[in-house]
Amino acid sequence: MSGKNTQVVPKTRGLMNCSFHSLVAALLIAVFMVSGFYITREKNLLVEDHPERNKDADKSANYQMANENRTAPDGHREEEKSGSGLFSGCDLFSGKWVFDNKSFPMYKEQDCSFIDDGIACEKFGRKDLKYQHWRWQPHDCDLPRFNATAMLERLRGKRLVFVGDSLNRNQWVSMVCLVQSQIPPALKSMHINGSLMTFKANEYNASIDFYWAPLLVESNSDDLFHHRIPNRIIRAQAIEKHARHWTDADILVFNSYLWWRRPTLKVLWGSFESHDGIYKDVGMLRSYEMVLRTWSDWLDIHIDRVKTKLFFTSMSPTHNRADGWGMPASQKCNNETEPISKEWYWGIDSDPRMMRLVEASIDELKTKGLKVQILNITQLSEYRKDAHPSIHRMQWGSKEELANPMRYADCTHWCLPGVPDVWNTLLYTYIFHY
Numbered sequence: 001m002s003g004k005n006t007q008v009v010p011k012t013r014g015l016m017n018c019s020f021h022s023l024v025a026a027l028l029i030a031v032f033m034v035s036g037f038y039i040t041r042e043k044n045l046l047v048e049d050h051p052e053r054n055k056d057a058d059k060s061a062n063y064q065m066a067n068e069n070r071t072a073p074d075g076h077r078e079e080e081k082s083g084s085g086l087f088s089g090c091d092l093f094s095g096k097w098v099f100d101n102k103s104f105p106m107y108k109e110q111d112c113s114f115i116d117d118g119i120a121c122e123k124f125g126r127k128d129l130k131y132q133h134w135r136w137q138p139h140d141c142d143l144p145r146f147n148a149t150a151m152l153e154r155l156r157g158k159r160l161v162f163v164g165d166s167l168n169r170n171q172w173v174s175m176v177c178l179v180q181s182q183i184p185p186a187l188k189s190m191h192i193n194g195s196l197m198t199f200k201a202n203e204y205n206a207s208i209d210f211y212w213a214p215l216l217v218e219s220n221s222d223d224l225f226h227h228r229i230p231n232r233i234i235r236a237q238a239i240e241k242h243a244r245h246w247t248d249a250d251i252l253v254f255n256s257y258l259w260w261r262r263p264t265l266k267v268l269w270g271s272f273e274s275h276d277g278i279y280k281d282v283g284m285l286r287s288y289e290m291v292l293r294t295w296s297d298w299l300d301i302h303i304d305r306v307k308t309k310l311f312f313t314s315m316s317p318t319h320n321r322a323d324g325w326g327m328p329a330s331q332k333c334n335n336e337t338e339p340i341s342k343e344w345y346w347g348i349d350s351d352p353r354m355m356r357l358v359e360a361s362i363d364e365l366k367t368k369g370l371k372v373q374i375l376n377i378t379q380l381s382e383y384r385k386d387a388h389p390s391i392h393r394m395q396w397g398s399k400e401e402l403a404n405p406m407r408y409a410d411c412t413h414w415c416l417p418g419v420p421d422v423w424n425t426l427l428y429t430y431i432f433h434y
């Protein structure tokens with residue numbers, strides 16, 4: 001298990017390490033870009049584009065009626081009708097990937113300068129681009145098309161904050177890419193301040209932020225760029241220092257998973273600065289539970305139940321062992337060009353016990369009147385062994401790592417455009433339709 005960990009974590013660090021430079025570069029590009037080409041790929045995903053659509057008779061009458069009205073007379077989805085519960089009765093997370101090179105990708109890699117070198121797969125030589133062309137097709141309904149203008153309108157005067165680790169950052173970059181093509185260069189900006197990265201759409205007074213807190217609470221890995229630390233220490237009760245940066249958010253999207261993948265963590269009672277703190281090794285599940293308790297207590301006390309929408313993105317699967325789908329284990333996700341087609345495929349790195357703990361926390365919050373929606377992306381992402389950067393990313397790290405790119409391939413993060421765009425489409429669906 002620790003062997004696996006040492007592979008997962010360096011990659012996380014790597015993405016963060018090289019990201020600073022690319023973000024600064026991106027900032028400069030954003031500032032100096034005079035004329036951009038704006039992709040207006042607002043082609044609708046009409047119902048008739050979905051030959052795979054499940055037409056089972058046992059769909060609830062309620063859903064069928066809603067579905068009939070999903071496409072407005074002019075063929076445009078009526079995405080503005082919020083709160084209509086159009087998707088109630090449909091499990092958005094249960095479905096399959098359908099090859100669709102007409103509607104996907106939703107943007108081009110070259111058109112989004114905010115994609116950092118850890119996940120810019122085309123830029124780093126990936127030739128097979130099939131991974132960009134898959135649409136997630138729930139069994140019982142169709143996802144709406146992500147509409148960047150509608151999203152920006154919804155975020156007018158608001159703040160959307162992603163809080164978590166580099167996978168959540170992956171999703172944040174995707175969200176920025178999904179909306180940024182609609183904004184002229186002079187009207188958008190990117191700033192970094194401490195652990196907070198802020199994308200701003202000036203005209204809308206909207207900000208889309210990422211806050212680095214890989215273990216949610218205070219830890220010795222809290223530096224956005226320098227968290228290359230082999231032993232995890234957490235202050236399981238201390239979240240305030242992070243949380244004050246997002247108390248006022250209108251939409252919060254949390255995640256925290258991969259940094260927990262080790263048998264135990266050191267829990268600190270006391271502060272990092274003082275010398276009389278008490279350290280204790282605590283089993284991973286137990287410490288995860290403690291932190292989720294701190295997190296949910298904080299939400300319970302500080303979150304404005306009327307104003308703030310809450311989401312928790314479930315664990316992002318890794319594809320570090322190819323024997324899971326019948327290849328030699330050492331091959332990892334290298335050279336994979338197709339999703340896994342076996343229904344319910346579940347990799348060994350996704351720990352359902354941790355998902356249960358998140359669900360339990362969220363169920364308890366519900367009894368206190370706080371609704372947290374789980375973006376249950378694990379199963380749908382499990383299928384996508386083809387969608388990781390593998391060797392197509394900025395190479396970094398130790399000599400040994402540089403000498404063995406295949407062995408140290410990144411099968412953890414996701415190429416953009418790609419799978420996180422679908423996570424954000426699911427988020428979008430919840431924001432507009434629930």
Ligand SMILES: *[C@@H]1O[C@H](CO)[C@@H](O)[C@H](O)[C@H]1NC(C)=O
Nearest residue numbers: 062064065066067068069070
């Ligand atoms: C569908 O649209 C029609 C016409 O606008 C309306 O009469 C009907 O109530 C709608 N059905 C549902 C389920 O919303």
Ligand SMILES: *[C@@H]1O[C@H](CO)[C@@H](O)[C@H](O)[C@H]1NC(C)=O
Nearest residue numbers: 099100101102103129130133
């Ligand atoms: C899209 O896919 C179809 C069917 O696989 C193929 O014939 C066509 O060439 C593809 N088009 C592009 C632009 O990739």
Ligand SMILES: *[C@@H]1O[C@H](CO)[C@@H](O)[C@H](O)[C@H]1NC(C)=O
Nearest residue numbers: 042044076077147149150153
């Ligand atoms: C996207 O949303 C905007 C603003 O709500 C709307 O005017 C436009 O028609 C939508 N585009 C599509 C293709 O649905």
Ligand SMILES: *[C@@H]1O[C@H](CO)[C@@H](O)[C@H](O)[C@H]1NC(C)=O
Nearest residue numbers: 156157158159204205206207
């Ligand atoms: C801009 O948005 C922020 C929230 O992100 C809000 O506090 C502020 O009042 C808004 N400013 C204007 C001028 O609307």
Ligand SMILES: *[C@@H]1O[C@H](CO)[C@@H](O)[C@H](O)[C@H]1NC(C)=O
Nearest residue numbers: 191192193194195196244245
């Ligand atoms: C950075 O964040 C701190 C709060 O953590 C704030 O006091 C400071 O003004 C911010 N700096 C900039 C340049 O925004």
Ligand SMILES: *[C@@H]1O[C@H](CO)[C@@H](O)[C@H](O)[C@H]1NC(C)=O
Nearest residue numbers: 127328331334335336391406
């Ligand atoms: C994987 O692809 C690389 C080139 O990208 C090639 O050198 C290598 O032989 C391939 N490995 C397998 C097992 O197909």
Ligand SMILES: *[C@@H]1O[C@H](CO)[C@@H](O)[C@H](O)[C@H]1NC(C)=O
Nearest residue numbers: 093314355359374376378379
């Ligand atoms: C998320 O999906 C998994 C498998 O697809 C399922 O076992 C789990 O119960 C789901 N969790 C929630 C909260 O829906």
